[in-house]
Amino acid sequence: MDENLRKLRGFREIYPEEMVARARIFNTMRYVSRIFNFKEIDTPSVEPLDLYRLKSGEEIVSQTFSFVDKGGREITLVPEITPTVARMVAQRKNMLKPIKWYSIPKLWRYEEPQSGRLREFYQYNADIFGIWTIEADAEVIALAQAILESLGLRGKYLMRISDRNLIESILMRYGVKDTEGALRLIDKMEKIGEERFREEFEKITREIDIMDFIKIKGRSSMLMEKLQGLVDDEILQKLQLLEEYLQVYDYGDFQYDLSIVRGIAYYTGIVFEAHDFRGELRAILGGGRYDNVVSLFGGEKVPAVGFGMGDAVLEILMKRENLWPSVDESPDYYIAIQGNNRIYAIKIARIIREKGKVAEVDMGGKSLSNQLKYAHKIGAKNAIIVGDEETRENMVTVKELESGKQFRLTIQEFERMLNGKK
Amino acid sequence: MDENLRKLRGFREIYPEEMVARARIFNTMRYVSRIFNFKEIDTPSVEPLDLYRLKSGEEIVSQTFSFVDKGGREITLVPEITPTVARMVAQRKNMLKPIKWYSIPKLWRYEEPQSGRLREFYQYNADIFGIWTIEADAEVIALAQAILESLGLRGKYLMRISDRNLIESILMRYGVKDTEGALRLIDKMEKIGEERFREEFEKITREIDIMDFIKIKGRSSMLMEKLQGLVDDEILQKLQLLEEYLQVYDYGDFQYDLSIVRGIAYYTGIVFEAHDFRGELRAILGGGRYDNVVSLFGGEKVPAVGFGMGDAVLEILMKRENLWPSVDESPDYYIAIQGNNRIYAIKIARIIREKGKVAEVDMGGKSLSNQLKYAHKIGAKNAIIVGDEETRENMVTVKELESGKQFRLTIQEFERMLNGKK
Incomplete structure (x- = not known):
C-alpha cells in the first residue's frame, strides 16, 4: 500500500x-x-x-x-x-x-x-x-x-x-x-x-x-x-x-x-x-x-x-490483570438455505430479529454443508435450515450447533421458543 | 466572552x-x-x-x-x-x-x-x-x-x-x-x-x-x-x-x-x-x-x-414529526439530610446505587425544606430524609414526591422495596 x-x-x-x-x-x-x-x-x-x-x-x-x-x-x-x-x-x-x-x-x-x-x-x-x-x-x-x-x-x-x-x-x-x-x-x-x-x-x-x-x-x-x-x-x-x-x-x-x-x-x-x-x-x-x-x-x-x-x-x-472483557457477539441463528427458498429464509430472519435475537441469513453461493461449516466458524449458536419442505409446510429445522441436536418446529412453535417458552 | x-x-x-x-x-x-x-x-x-x-x-x-x-x-x-x-x-x-x-x-x-x-x-x-x-x-x-x-x-x-x-x-x-x-x-x-x-x-x-x-x-x-x-x-x-x-x-x-x-x-x-x-x-x-x-x-x-x-x-x-425522544433521566432518590447525618446518608446512597437505581445525595448548605424543593425541581421520584432518629434507629423516611405520601422503613424493608418486593 x-x-x-x-x-x-x-x-x-x-x-x-x-x-x-x-x-x-x-x-x-x-x-x-x-x-x-x-x-x-x-x-x-x-x-x-x-x-x-x-x-x-x-x-x-x-x-x-x-x-x-x-x-x-x-x-x-x-x-x-x-x-x-x-x-x-x-x-x-x-x-x-x-x-x-x-x-x-x-x-x-x-x-x-x-x-x-x-x-x-x-x-x-x-x-x-x-x-x-x-x-x-x-x-x-x-x-x-x-x-x-x-x-x-x-x-x-x-x-x-x-x-x-x-x-x-x-x-x-x-x-x-x-x-x-x-x-x-x-x-x-x-x-x-x-x-x-x-x-x-x-x-x-x-x-x-x-x-x-x-x-x-x-x-x-x-x-x-x-x-x-x-x-x-x-x-x-x-x-x-x-x-x-x-x-x-x-x-x-x-x-x-x-x-x-x-x-x-x-x-x-x-x-x-x-x-x-x-x-x-x-x-x-x-x-x-x-x-x-x-x-x-x-x-x-x-x-x-x-x-x-x-x-x-x-x-x-x-x-x-486479565480483566479486559471478552464478549460473546456470535449470532443466535444462522439461516442456511437449500434450493430456491431465500424469500422464506428472510421471513424467518425477520421473525428472529423481531424478538431481539441476532440472525444472519446466508447470502448465497455456498452448498448447505459449507453453510453449516461457516455457521460453526462464526460461532452461531443455532442453524436454521430452510429447504423446499420447510417452505412448503411453514416449518423450520433447527440445529443446535454445539450439541448437534436437530429438530423441526412449526413457525408457531418456533416463535414460542424465541419467546423463551418451550 | x-x-x-x-x-x-x-x-x-x-x-x-x-x-x-x-x-x-x-x-x-x-x-x-x-x-x-x-x-x-x-x-x-x-x-x-x-x-x-x-x-x-x-x-x-x-x-x-x-x-x-x-x-x-x-x-x-x-x-x-x-x-x-x-x-x-x-x-x-x-x-x-x-x-x-x-x-x-x-x-x-x-x-x-x-x-x-x-x-x-x-x-x-x-x-x-x-x-x-x-x-x-x-x-x-x-x-x-x-x-x-x-x-x-x-x-x-x-x-x-x-x-x-x-x-x-x-x-x-x-x-x-x-x-x-x-x-x-x-x-x-x-x-x-x-x-x-x-x-x-x-x-x-x-x-x-x-x-x-x-x-x-x-x-x-x-x-x-x-x-x-x-x-x-x-x-x-x-x-x-x-x-x-x-x-x-x-x-x-x-x-x-x-x-x-x-x-x-x-x-x-x-x-x-x-x-x-x-x-x-x-x-x-x-x-x-x-x-x-x-x-x-x-x-x-x-x-x-x-x-x-x-x-x-x-x-x-x-x-x-414529534418523534424526537424525550427521556426521563430524573433520579429515583434524592437523599435530604437533617443535622449532622451525612455519613449515614452516603451509606443509603450506596445501597440504592448497588441496586442499579439513581441516587443523588445533598451536598450541603440547604435547609431541609429547600432540599425537598430542590428534589422536586430536579424531578426526583422520591426523597429520602435522613435525620438523627433515622441514623440512630437504622431507618429511612421515604417521601414519594408526586403523591406526597411519606413512610418509614427499616434498612431491610427499604432494600426489599429496592428489589421490587414489597
Whole structure:
C-alpha cells in the first residue's frame, strides 16, 4: 500500500473484537455515572487554540494538533475538555446547581506515541460544578473509584490524594515565593529523579528538605502526626472529613500522598491520581478541584471538581490483570438455505430479529454443508435450515450447533421458543 | 466572552437534555445493527488527505478540514469513513466473508453550515463486504429501513433506489461517452433546476431526452414496462429480485427512482437515498455498491455495499414529526439530610446505587425544606430524609414526591422495596 494512505502514527483502527470490549467498558462507565446521577454531554472536537492558551499557557501549543483554518484562525483538535465544559457552564447561568456532568470524548495530543500514550484516545470525564465544599470532592473521587470497581479493578489500583493548599501552605511557611514553580518541579520529580530534583529545588529554597514532606503517604492520622502545627488545622480537618466520606462510600482503597500535585496550573484544592498497584504504568486517571476556571468565561465564580481517565493506560492495566472483557457477539441463528427458498429464509430472519435475537441469513453461493461449516466458524449458536419442505409446510429445522441436536418446529412453535417458552 | 474563546461555527455543544435523546437514538442504531449481526468498529478521526484524493479526486480538498501537520504532511479530519473501512478490510486478507460492520463516528466537512448540514456531525455507517450479489444490497437497504422503522419513521420517509448500471446502459445505448460527467450532472439536477439541467445535458448529447428516464419512478413492473428492450434483461431482473426481497424484509416503503445517482464517483451498482416523505429536507441517508474501492488498498478485489446516515437531517425530521425522544433521566432518590447525618446518608446512597437505581445525595448548605424543593425541581421520584432518629434507629423516611405520601422503613424493608418486593 502507498505509504501516503496508511493510518497515521498514534491513531487506532479498532476491529470488532476489540471494539466490543471497549463498548462494554464505555457502557460500564455510563451505567455508574447514571446511578450517581451524572448526565452525559457532548462537546466540539475542534476549538480555538486560545481556549487552551488561556488555561494552560503557551506551552500547550506544541502539544496540540493545532493549525490555521481556511479563515486564517488558529484552531486545534481538543487536547482536553475542561475549558469547553467550563464554557458550557458559564453560558447557561440559570442552571440548577450542583451540575453533575460526564462525557466520553475523543481527544488528541501531538506527543510522541508510546506505551499508554496515543495521539488519539478516548477520555472519560466527569465534573461537579457549584459546590464549594469537600462533599463534592468526595462524590467525584467515589465516582472514579466506583467505575474502577465496576471494571473489576478494586485492589488493583491505589487512589493517591493530596491537597494543593496543604503543599502551598508548607512552601509558604518556609518562605517560598514561587509556589507555582515549586509545584511544577514536584510534579516532575518522579520523571527527573530524586537527585536532580533536589538540585533544582535548592535553587528555589534551602530552608526545607522538601523530600521530608513529599514522601508523606498514608491516612489522615499520619498527616495529623507529621503536619499538625505546620499547616492550618482547617486543611487537616478537611482531609480527615474526606477520608471519613470515602470510607463510607467504600468503593476502594486510597491514601494521602503529598507527592501528587498534578502538572496543570489551574488546580486550586484537592488533587488526585489513580495508579496501578504495582506502580508500573502512567496514571490511570487524574483530577482535582479547579474553582477559578468557569469565571474565565463569565462573570460568576462557579466552583468545580472533576477528573479525566484516558482509555490507553486503562486498557494496558485491564489486559495485564486479565480483566479486559471478552464478549460473546456470535449470532443466535444462522439461516442456511437449500434450493430456491431465500424469500422464506428472510421471513424467518425477520421473525428472529423481531424478538431481539441476532440472525444472519446466508447470502448465497455456498452448498448447505459449507453453510453449516461457516455457521460453526462464526460461532452461531443455532442453524436454521430452510429447504423446499420447510417452505412448503411453514416449518423450520433447527440445529443446535454445539450439541448437534436437530429438530423441526412449526413457525408457531418456533416463535414460542424465541419467546423463551418451550 | 472573548470572541476568540467561543465555539466555532458549525460545531455543537450538546447539553444533557439533548444528549440523552441522541444517546437513545444511537442505542437504537446499535440494537438494530446487532440483531442484523453487524459488528461495531472504530476508525481514526485524522487521516492522510491523499486517502480522499484517491477516492474522490482533488475536489474533496476544498471540502475538508485539512491542514499540514508539524511533520509537513497533508492530513485532514475525516469527511467520510469509507476509505478507512476499505483499508481495514484490505489489511486483513483472511477475515471470513461476508464482513458486516457498522460504526457511528464523528465526521467533519468544511462547508457552509446550514439547515441539516453542520461542520461536525455524527454519521452512522454500515457496510457488507465480500458478496457480489444483490442479496447483500437487500440486506443493507433492509438494515437502513429497519433503523428508520425503529426510530418511528415508517411512513415518514421514502427509500429511493436506482442502479448506476441501468442509467449507464441507457446512456451508452444513446452513444454517450462521458457517462461519468452525465451522472454528475444528473446528480445536480434538483439543485440547478430542470431548465439549466437540459441546457447542460444537451452539451453531452442531443440523442435522448434524458428527462424521460430520470422521471421514471415506481416499482419494478414500471421499469419493465418502460425499459424492456432498452437495457439488459439481467439488470431489470436484478431489480425485480431486490424488490421481492425488500417486500419480505418488510421494514418500510421504497420505490425505484432513476433520478438517484449519488454524486460520488465510486459507486458501481445499486445506489439509494432515503428522503422525508414531504421531500423538504436533504437526504436522510445515502449509499450504494462500491466494488472497486477495497482493491485500491490491496491486491484483491472485494465487493462492498453500504450507506451513511448523518444525525443532522435525522434530527430535523424526527423533531418535525414529534418523534424526537424525550427521556426521563430524573433520579429515583434524592437523599435530604437533617443535622449532622451525612455519613449515614452516603451509606443509603450506596445501597440504592448497588441496586442499579439513581441516587443523588445533598451536598450541603440547604435547609431541609429547600432540599425537598430542590428534589422536586430536579424531578426526583422520591426523597429520602435522613435525620438523627433515622441514623440512630437504622431507618429511612421515604417521601414519594408526586403523591406526597411519606413512610418509614427499616434498612431491610427499604432494600426489599429496592428489589421490587414489597
